[in-house]
Amino acid sequence: MNTRQRLLAGGVALSIMLTATACGNGDSSSESTPASANGGAAKVKVAYYVDGMLGDKGFFDSAQRGVDKAAKELGMDVKTVEGGTNQADWAAGLESLVASNKYDVIVVGTSNMTDIVRELAPRYPDEKFIYFDDNIGDIPNIYSMLYAQSEGSFLAGAFAALVTESTELAAANPEKTIGFIGGMDIPIINDFKAGYEQGAKYVDPDVKVVSSYVGDFANAPKGKELALAQMNGQQADIVFQVAGGAGLGTLEAGNEAGKYTIGVDSNQNALYPGSVLTSMMKNIDASVFRALELFQQGKLEFGKNEVLGIEEGGVGLAKDDLYASKVPQSIQDRMAEIEAKVASGEIKIDSILN
Structure with a gap:
């Protein structure tokens, strides 16, 4: 990213606030x-x-x-x-x-x-x-x-590839197929997708990524329908949702189908513990x-x-107690190595927005 300005944060990562917010009525x-x-x-x-x-x-x-x-x-x-x-x-x-x-x-x-x-x-x-x-x-x-959602999504893609190949996770099937559900077919969502695909291919070039778009960021039933099609029809055993409110349907689908999902933007691990294995946080x-x-x-x-980006703490994977207890240690260790290489610049990630 040769045009971007880096935060002068003295190496201190941005903290994650846990305060909940109530929905208004307009x-x-x-x-x-x-x-x-x-x-x-x-x-x-x-x-x-x-x-x-x-x-x-x-x-x-x-x-x-x-x-x-x-x-x-x-x-x-x-x-x-x-x-x-x-x-x-x-x-x-x-x-x-x-x-x-x-x-x-x-x-x-x-x-x-x-x-x-x-x-x-x-x-x-x-x-x-x-x-x-x-x-x-x-x-x-x-x-x-x-x-730098392409950086955070690279981690999500690498994580998904490790999950689909895992012999320690009960719901991981033999097919090397992972899924992606986007809200809309627009550049910023496709930047998530590009990073996700790069991360998966970094772990294993043979991993297949199947993708679908809801058409908006609100239609949770459609997000669920598309995810179930990937899980049941295309044998994706883990799906990354980048669809806002519509993506909540994807997380619900994973829980119902006995498959795995990756949340987005906030830490969504607690919505379906053991099904949502991690979240790519902005x-x-x-x-x-x-x-x-x-x-x-x-x-x-x-x-x-x-x-x-990752170095500034702008993006990253949610690593809470659920992550620690539900994700095999071998995957946690490999992800720590990959994240360090991304943060140091050893791994280069292309963004379609540059």
Whole structure:
């Protein structure tokens, strides 16, 4: 990634926040604690616009944890607005927040909102935006951060290949076939897929990857249907879901079919212990909190983009107690070796977004 800027984090990995978030019914507010980290000055007012709905137990909920933490620990006033699943409403929904002139900074993300924000920000030059999960470019009132999902997905692919070849896992069948369920056939999802395929082939060039797309990020029944087709029809014994709320259906399918799955964005291991063996995490919560903290301190560089990979703690696999107890030690050891090689640069991973 020769165009990206690395976080100057002193080698300290981004932490994973465990605070749960409650789903709103379209518009919810999170009040801050009385103590403010800015020396008693007026509280920073933050709006988080969701181009969808909370409750995905992954991507959107992770960003919500970040703004909730900013409310609790930095004394910020935070308001979350859920835009719903109708894409036609998103541009007007976001502009209504921006035009209200009530907020010091707007948090928004996903590749689905990129063109909307690129068009909107220059028309409101005094408004500030923190944008996650895409590279907006050099627009002076936007700070954007992109996650090296190809790196994290490489680990997921290597893990899936080790699982499908395992003789220690009861549900691993003799076929060297692994699955991938994407939300939509768009570049950022295909970057996950590309990394996943590279990781699998690194472990064993003979591993076959079968792929399907839901068509959106909300249709959980369709995500389940596609996963069951891969598991029962194509003999995939482990499937990686990158489909937001729709991917929850994939995880359910794995549990019902007695197969394995890999979660995404947040740690989803606990949803179906022993079936969800690990999750490829984008640490959106930690990165959103970090950006808001820098904004409060007057140190956030607008007009800049950062790319967060394994080395910076922006992406990685969930290695919790369930991972430790459900994944064979031989696979854990091999994954530790592979992750170290990726972080050091010994293993090079291609991204289709470069």
